[in-house]
Amino acid sequence: MRNTSRSVHIGPPRLKIAVHAIVWLARSGSMLSSAMIASQVDSHATFLRRVMQSLSHAGIVDSKGGREGGYFLKKSPAEITLGDIYEAICPVCNESEIKVDCGEQIDIELEKILQEAELQTIEYLRHYTIAQFMDRIHFS
Amino acid sequence: MRNTSRSVHIGPPRLKIAVHAIVWLARSGSMLSSAMIASQVDSHATFLRRVMQSLSHAGIVDSKGGREGGYFLKKSPAEITLGDIYEAICPVCNESEIKVDCGEQIDIELEKILQEAELQTIEYLRHYTIAQFMDRIHFS
DNA sequence: TTAATTGTGCTTCCGATAAGCACAATTAAT
DNA sequence: ATTAATTGTGCTTATCGGAAGCACAATTAA
Secondary structure (H helix, E strand, C coil), X not given: CCCCCCCCCXXXXXXXXXXXXXXXXXXXXXXXCHHHHHHHHCCCHHHHHHHHHHHHHCCCEEEECCCCCEEEXXXXXXXXXXXXXXXXXXXXXXXXXXXCCCCCHXXXXXXXXXXXXXXXXXXXXXXXXXXXXXXXXCCC | CCCCCCCCCCCCHHHHHHHHHHHHXXXXXXXXCHHHHHHHHCCCHHHXXXXXXXXXXXXXXXXXXXXXXXXXXXXXXXXXXXXXHHHHHCHHHHCCCCCCCCCCHHHHHHHHHHHHHHHHHHHHHCCCEHHHHHHCCCCC
């Protein structure tokens, strides 16, 4: 699970970790602690908790604190899409409304178009549910 | 022109610089040296030359070395799209064919889908020619 | 009361990318 | 021919966003 991607554009660790975690939760069908998930996903519990919170805010998972607490899916794998996860994880999607209002107009226009393009990406990823995604995988 | 974007996904300096440079070349209608473009775009000549070479390989611009040399558009602004530029600049698009063949299958499948998504982004950006893009800008 | 867990502030570390220098090769002006 | 300007590129250094990781308050159940 070490990050081997050299792309800046796509596939930051957060997204990969998030998908892994959700797939694990789906497979287990129960509640899992950050430590358990982290060990499976070769990540770190603290980092994973932050990722999980993004997913929590998006209504994809929920958490229970205290002893015997952990994370669990709030939706079925058939209801969660990769687009939902991307949207939840991707920092730009969570930024305030005021994006680029400084800088030259050429930058502003370019930024607008790139944001539109990113929405297209999310729409495309909505075509894949976690259930469908898991069907593509031969678990070892 | 300092990089103000906090997104990892979209809008790396290279892309912004490339678009700026092409717009400048289009406006000037002539050949410009890396030093000239760099000063306009608040970048650095060396970095800009590397960016320009990516564009050159993509057939978007061409260069002439030696004294009185520089860069010039090889296509008209109406023939160059933002998708072309993205494709030329984006590192992943230029990588060798062998992408992710190591790692777990879940990573491989995810990577495949994310690459498909990136192609969608490029297709979307093909809808904007530089000519159209420049029409959106009020040059000061 | 104790143990396990989330959520989060904080600091440190790391890696990818940009900055920037240097210079060979090239090309045109003089 | 000589000189000046320019690309292309190898190399080193600097920068910076994100991840790693510690610590601990708050919470919750054993």
